């Protein structure tokens with residue numbers, strides 16, 4: 001079913017935790033809500049689940065109003081499935097009984113449990129295991145199967161992968177997305193992991209200080225974040241000082257194309273570049289001659305890190321001087337000793353922001369960069 005929030009606000013003890021949040025998750029689609037710790041993500045899920053009531057605004061599921069205008073449908077009548085961070089399985093019940101919990105007694109119960117095990121890609125032999133006999137990833141899939149058992153109108157997933165280690169985490173995430181896709185249920189995931197948020201579904205929403213500052217198609221939001229802080233939140237980015245005029249934009253990388261101009265027409269701007277847009281070669285390398293147009297730079301430092309090495313590069317001069325990190329495979333690092341002259345190009349144009357009113361960069365500082373190859 002379609003989940004809708006209109007103008008939802010919530011405060012605790014006078015402190016506003018969510019402010020005027022409106023969003024829509026169309027039936028059968030998935031929304032990932034991402035935000036820093038304390039931005040209000042869990043509170044939003046708790047409002048939808050009915051664990052707490054909003055101070056203002058309306059929450060509805062399909063045609064039903066769940067809260068707003070003094071109404072509050074109790075949690076157990078909302079038709080909502082909730083998967084918590086640790087799965088919250090009943091430790092004293094087997095997998096089958098966890099999944100069947102809440103299903104009406106009767107002949108169809110066992111068949112439904114088998115169906116849900118299959119849906120969650122869990123082997124039927126796991127049905128009689130106890131939760132502590134499962135891996136973390138399996139536990140999360142049981143929790144999902146349990147949440148799906150009653151055909152909820154929407155599934156809420158509150159950082160369900162955060163307790164899993166890296167390998168299991170991505171495998172479980174893929175399995176869960178697959179289950180959600182096949183069951184066709186509307187879903188909302190809360191996460192602070194950018195990769196998870198961008199790969200989960202049809203929409204990503206970014207919460208900053210209780211406000212939904214941007215939402216939409218994940219690639220569109222990644223491509224044109226509304227400001228530098230959202231850009232940095234969704235992935236590695238270089239944000240460098242730049243000047244914009246009718247001829248284009250100039251920064252430490254030289255004159256560049258503009259992909260999205262979100263500067264409001266300012267002349268002093270900042271240009272945002274994703275590391276994957278960069279190509280770097282030592283100036284003496286044959287390939288450097290094919291890089292055009294180029295910016296000249298210098299290797300300032302090299303930091304080996306296992307199979308890769310992080311190069312600290314300086315490009316541009318004066319007001320446009322910028323430092324950036326660029327990651328190369330370890331076996332290529334020898335060509336980039338400190339002091340080496342390099343050529344850098346930026347492919348695909350930049351996103352422009354006004355220089356004032358934002359905090360992500362000052363002068364030549366460039367943050368959180370990790371480029372591949």
Ligand SMILES: Nc1ncnc2c1ncn2[C@@H]1O[C@H](COP(=O)(O)OP(=O)(O)OP(=O)(O)O)[C@@H](O)[C@H]1O
Pocket residue numbers: 012013017035036037038039040041042043044192
């Ligand atoms: N029951 C409560 N009483 C008082 N303050 C609360 C309560 N629940 C949450 N808060 C506050 O509301 C703010 C948002 O909390 P919330 O848990 O929604 O954030 P979050 O984005 O989910 O954070 P995290 O990623 O750390 O889980 C925090 O400042 C938190 O301290």
